Amino acid sequence: MMSITKAFVLSLSGLAFATLAHAQSADHSGAIKARQAHMTLYGTNLGVLGAMAQGNMPYDAEAATAAAESLVALAGIDERFYWPEGSASGMAEGTRAMEAIWADPEGFSAAQEALLVAATAMAATAGTGVEGIQAGMQAMGGACGACHQNYRVRQ
Numbered sequence: 001m002m003s004i005t006k007a008f009v010l011s012l013s014g015l016a017f018a019t020l021a022h023a024q025s026a027d028h029s030g031a032i033k034a035r036q037a038h039m040t041l042y043g044t045n046l047g048v049l050g051a052m053a054q055g056n057m058p059y060d061a062e063a064a065t066a067a068a069e070s071l072v073a074l075a076g077i078d079e080r081f082y083w084p085e086g087s088a089s090g091m092a093e094g095t096r097a098m099e100a101i102w103a104d105p106e107g108f109s110a111a112q113e114a115l116l117v118a119a120t121a122m123a124a125t126a127g128t129g130v131e132g133i134q135a136g137m138q139a140m141g142g143a144c145g146a147c148h149q150n151y152r153v154r155q
C-alpha cells in the first residue's frame with residue numbers, strides 16, 4: 001500500500017505539473033509550427049505529383065507512388081495537438097488558421113477526412129501511368145483547396 005507521505009508527494013508533483021502546463025498553455029508557437037510544417041510536407045509531395053501530371057517532371061511510377069503514399073500517411077496523422085484552442089489568427093501570432101476550425105470541428109474533421117479519401121484514391125492509381133496521376137489531381141487539389149477556402153484566412 002502506498003504510504004500517505006508518498007501519496008502526498010505524488011499529488012503535489014501532479015499539482016506542480018498542472019500549474020506548469022497551465023502557465024505554458026498560452027504559447028501555441030510549437031503547435032502552429034507543427035501544423036505549418038505538416039502543410040509544407042503536403043505541398044512537397046503534391047508538388048511532385050503536380051509536376052509529373054503537367055509534364056514538368058518525367059513520369060516515374062515509383063516516385064509517384066511514394067509521393068501519393070506519403071500523402072496518405074500524412075493525411076492519416078491524428079492532428080489534435082496541432083490545433084489547440086486559442087491558436088486562431090487574431091489570437092496567436094504567425095498563423096492563418098480561422099476561428100471556424102474551432103467553431104465547426106465536424107466540418108474541419110470532414111475536410112481532413114476528404115483529403116485522406118482523395119490521397120488514398122491517388123495512391124491506388126499513381127503508379128499506373130501519368131494518366132493515373134492526372135485522374136486524381138483534381139480531387140486532391142479540391143480537398144486542399146476546400147479546406148483552405150473555409151478554414152484559412154485569405155492573404
Ligand code: HEC
Pocket residue numbers: 032035036037039040042043046094095096097098108111112115140143144145147148151152
Ligand atoms: C483540413 C484542412 C486543411 C487541409 C485538408 C489542407 N490544409 Fe493546408 N492549411 C490549412 C490551414 C488551416 C492552414 C493555415 C495554418 C496556420 O497558418 O496555422 C494551412 C496552411 C497551408 C500552407 C502554408 C503553410 C505555412 O508554412 O504557413 C500550405 C503550403 C498548405 N496549407 C498546403 C496544403 C496542401 C498542399 C494540402 C493538400 C494536400 C493542404 N494544405 C490541405 C488547412 C488545411
